[in-house]
Amino acid sequence: MRIESDSLGTKAVDDAAYYGIHTERARENFPVTSRPVDGRLVRNLILVKEACANANAETGRLAADKHRMIVGACEAILDDFDRFASELRTPAIQGGAGTSTNMNANEVISNLAIEHLGGKLGDYSIVNPNNDANFGQSTNDTYPTAIHLSCILRSNVLIKA
Secondary structure, three states: OEEEEEOOEEEEEOOOOOOOHHHHHHHHHOOOOOOEOOHHHHHHHHHHHHHHHHHHHHOOOOOHHHHHHHHHHHHHHHHOHHHHOOOOOOEOOOOOOOHHHHHHHHHHHHHHHHHHOOOOOOOOOOOOHHHHHOOOOOHHHHHHHHHHHHHHHHHHHHHHO
């Protein structure tokens, strides 16, 4: 087990987990269901994260090496979503209007980037979930954008129905 810390204290996280302390807290705080957030919504949130990293790099606000790692992690998740689905594990019923799911995505992206750089999972001095993967973003923007993408991409099914 690795020990991660946040403003609330410390918590043990499985050494092999790509998720981190925020995800662990969300699972503890919202035990209403073990059913995770719909994978289509999470995939679209990853697309939003990738687009934000690209925009931050284009404006010169995100370093080129971190940009490459974040985009690479997003693409790896999207290319093999089934591999990462169990890591993107916040409960479907949660408080915070998507904050837990947003942070879960940030943690998985960061830890995958850290791993690709040869670092140890949870070493957020390399790629930080909040300061790098979530740089310049608000859950109040990213989560509704992912929901809108989900609606657009599924509208053909709804129209047929």
